[in-house]
Amino acid sequence: MTVTSISPARVETAVASADILGETPLWCDRTGKLWWVDIDGRLHQSFDPATGAHQVSSYDCQFLGSQALTADGSHLLAQDLTLHRRSADAPRPVTEVESGLDNRLNDGRVDARGRLWIGTMDNQLHRPNGSLYRVTADGEVMRIFGDVIVTNGIAFSPDNRTLYFTDTRRYCTWMFDFDLDDGVVRNRRLFADYSASQERPDGACVDVAGGLWTAFFSGGRLVRYRPDGQIDTVVPLPVTNPTCVCFGGSDLKTLFVTTARKFLDRQQLRVEPQAGHVLAIHGLAQGLTEHRFG
Template sequence: MSIDLISPNRVETAVAAADILGETPLWCERTRKLWWIDIDGQLHQSFDPETGDHQVSHHDCRFLGSQALTADGGHLLALDLRLFRRATDGSPLAELCEVETGFDNRLNDGRVDARGRLWIGTMDNQLHRRNGALYRVDGDGKVTRLFEDVIVTNGIAFSPDNRTLYFTDTRRHRSWAFDFDLDDGTIRNGRLFADYSASGERPDGACVDVDGGVWTAFFSGGRVVRYRPDGGIDRVIPLPVTNPTCLCFGGRDFKTLFVTTAMKFLDHQQLGAEPQAGHLLAIHGIAQGLPEHRFQTLP
């Protein structure tokens, strides 16, 4: 089957952010803003495409590892190994829970399911030990460990019918699909979805479109790939940067693919050749996405 190779000329810079490690873009349909983080810069950022306004807030941590939208209009932020609620009124962060202890890890990729629970994983800070795990965090802060033996958690996404959870371990070079029970909040029957262990390529963040396609950014691979639900590849988008990290659909009609990128691990020569490295990129009109689910805090 042929693969649709989309021209890199369609890739534009939305924000010249110069992120060290840009990650976890999320579109908020209420504010009509794109939110994302710079993990190593400890920055939580927003971009309004209509006005061009770019807002940045800094947080006191070693790594600002992930974020999620909340039902009350705020955000859930992952600072190192703890989750905090960030309200819209600028009040101090309120701790929800500590997800993990005892390892040289940090929180990384996460996503909220249709019942308002956060699925988030940890990763080894040295990028080679299988210290990490996948967790489910309920609205009351209860943490459930689902499986371990993970180096770098990434690529958490749910199919549009809420029957499949996708999960990637970037440093094991593999992605899996699990049967997902939305009512019980459980997963089973894990099977390989994509395997790059032979080539050593690094699938990173992911999102899904309305047709169930799984879009994945390849860190150190300079491209975005769309998988069909059966695991076959039908679209490839070469990017003008080596390190795309994560992606989401946004804009008024959810037809803009936003891609975060990183300057991390690039030397001076590479940075000179890649002026868009670390920027927030945008590609218009290639597919349609879905609104993000929001974390639902319970009393």
């Protein structure tokens, strides 16, 4: 099939945030803002395209792994191995997801019933210490499976029948049959396998047509997969380390991309002035409104 390559000229800088490890971008339809984290900088950030305002809050933890929107308007923040609610007051602990391992929380996504699916990852990036968990609004934690090195790319198909899951350091993305009512996954099978080339699929999101958009860390590009696993669009980027993607804007037709300065040396940073910034590409597809925890 024909693969469309998008011109790099269409890639803009949305926010010159210079993140060490920007991640987990989410568009809030209530506030009209983009929210994301800098994991290593321990920063929770927002950007209002209408005003250009960029706001930053810092947190006392080792890693601010990911975030989720919530039904009550607060934010759910993954601080090390514990989930906290962030509102106008100080963050309030929700639940400790895991303990006793040299891990941290990483990528997560809320399903259409308000449950958070979130995974842990090995802090040394090579041991299969991580797991995928399902967390309910009352703080109940269920371990779904283990043997994960780096959890990433959690996304649900528009019909809520498929869960996508990536292990970046196993270089693979899998798909599962997803039962929305019962909150269980079955029938794990490979969706995209890069184990031979050791390319690193990272964060992902889906569009209204069911296409899966994936960022390739250390690969300098985004890829769109059709539901059958075929690639139909490639977006070359002016940075080496894109991390995650989401659709935003009032019409959900702007693809926002978080990126990282981490692992780049001084020479690479000189050649990549947009490294660590939030990038934007308009009009590639239309996204879906993000579900809320609670």
